[in-house]
Amino acid sequence: MNRIFLTRATLPDFDEYVEEIRNIWETHWVTTMGPRHNKLEEMLEGYFQSGKTTLFVNGHNALEAAISSLKKKGEIITTPFSFISTTHAIVRTGNIPVFCDISEKDFNIDVDQLEKHITNKTIAILPVHTFGIPCDVEAIQRVTEKYGISVIYDAAHAFGVRYKGKSIANFGDMSVFSFHASKVFNCGEGGCIVSNNSNADGYLKMYRMFGINNDKSEIVGTNAKMNELSAALGICNLRHISETISRRKEIYDYYMDRLVDVKGVKIEKADVDIDQNYSYFPLRIDSQIMPNKRDAICSNLNDLGIQVLRHFYPIIPDHPCYHVSSAKNNDLPVARKISEEILLLPLYDFLSINEADYVIESLKNALDNRGKI
Numbered sequence: 001m002n003r004i005f006l007t008r009a010t011l012p013d014f015d016e017y018v019e020e021i022r023n024i025w026e027t028h029w030v031t032t033m034g035p036r037h038n039k040l041e042e043m044l045e046g047y048f049q050s051g052k053t054t055l056f057v058n059g060h061n062a063l064e065a066a067i068s069s070l071k072k073k074g075e076i077i078t079t080p081f082s083f084i085s086t087t088h089a090i091v092r093t094g095n096i097p098v099f100c101d102i103s104e105k106d107f108n109i110d111v112d113q114l115e116k117h118i119t120n121k122t123i124a125i126l127p128v129h130t131f132g133i134p135c136d137v138e139a140i141q142r143v144t145e146k147y148g149i150s151v152i153y154d155a156a157h158a159f160g161v162r163y164k165g166k167s168i169a170n171f172g173d174m175s176v177f178s179f180h181a182s183k184v185f186n187c188g189e190g191g192c193i194v195s196n197n198s199n200a201d202g203y204l205k206m207y208r209m210f211g212i213n214n215d216k217s218e219i220v221g222t223n224a225k226m227n228e229l230s231a232a233l234g235i236c237n238l239r240h241i242s243e244t245i246s247r248r249k250e251i252y253d254y255y256m257d258r259l260v261d262v263k264g265v266k267i268e269k270a271d272v273d274i275d276q277n278y279s280y281f282p283l284r285i286d287s288q289i290m291p292n293k294r295d296a297i298c299s300n301l302n303d304l305g306i307q308v309l310r311h312f313y314p315i316i317p318d319h320p321c322y323h324v325s326s327a328k329n330n331d332l333p334v335a336r337k338i339s340e341e342i343l344l345l346p347l348y349d350f351l352s353i354n355e356a357d358y359v360i361e362s363l364k365n366a367l368d369n370r371g372k373i
């Protein structure tokens with residue numbers, strides 16, 4: 001069997017993409033708010049059925065833009081259990097990250113612990129819909145309203161997710177999506193902000209274009225525009241997004257049925273009011289039954305040609321760049337525990353059932369062989 005990757009980019013039919021980019025060769029309009037850029041922005045706005053959508057070159061720059069649009073600096077409460085980009089965006093925009101522990105149920109920020117981190121310097125909360133499972137958006141809204149602070153969701157994992165029938169982009173002041181090749185919907189590289197605060201839109205458009213508005217630069221912006229080739233890929237992929245998500249669901253359900261009762265692994269099921277996007281298949285190697293065996297299982301599977309990932313490990317404050325820095329709060333027992341147990345299985349739209357079977361059998365063997373590894 002060929003090596004099985006954790007994820008592989010969803011690509012449209014080659015001819016469909018060529019058709020979409022043909023006109024670029026006629027007009028030579030390759031970037032800077034071209035027709036495909038604007039069309040994709042419109043298509044996304046229709047897809048989200050929420051606030052204003054602003055397209056970006058990638059999710060990380062979109063996160064920095066969203067934070068900058070608050071036009072304040074101070075402390076931002078965030079999760080330690082995420083991709084490093086979430087905290088980098090806080091620090092690179094001149095703010096201080098304050099880490100709040102996560103909940104064991106969904107690996108998202110623990111809303112019961114939010115209030116104890118709020119000070120008179122707190123300007124915002126930046127939670128992540130981890131692995132595409134929505135945060136407790138209602139409780140977060142209650143806290144942010146009570147203290148008059150903003151909430152920006154890092155929704156990089158949550159494209160296509162719905163909560164109580166509504167697109168996840170409807171919650172919070174802004175949601176930031178990533179269209180990186182590894183995400184459920186991709187443009188190669190890309191991202192966007194969906195903003196429910198109409199005042200932010202003009203700022204965000206200037207920000208991605210060097211701060212320029214009508215020939216004059218009003219703010220110290222950056223270059224974060226999406227080019228036409230990426231936008232064309234997005235347009236094609238967006239046409240097929242529901243097929244992509246239902247293919248992912250098939251694999252996800254296949255894994256779930258065969259692994260949920262296996263001794264030594266713990267898998268959380270999403271609540272019924274969530275429409276998932278099946279972006280990842282996370283499971284925990286139960287450290288009570290199999291203490292300190294996650295890493296051995298991980299390398300065992302990798303040796304068998306199956307790319308599994310410890311995601312996220314280590315937690316963000318344990319990365320060298322934050323270890324001795326401004327990051328406050330090292331008391332994060334749940335995040336540390338999950339980070340030591342978590343494993344992501346390969347999942348993408350064209351993973352075959354044969355490959356999924358090989359992953360399942362290899363994982364079961366690795367668990368049974370616990371004496372030997």
Ligand SMILES: *Cc1c(COP(=O)(O)O)cnc(C)c1O
Binds near residue numbers: 059157189
């Ligand atoms: C992918 C990702 C990002 C960064 O998005 P890019 O498009 O790669 O810049 C930020 N946060 C999280 C949680 C992510 O998974």
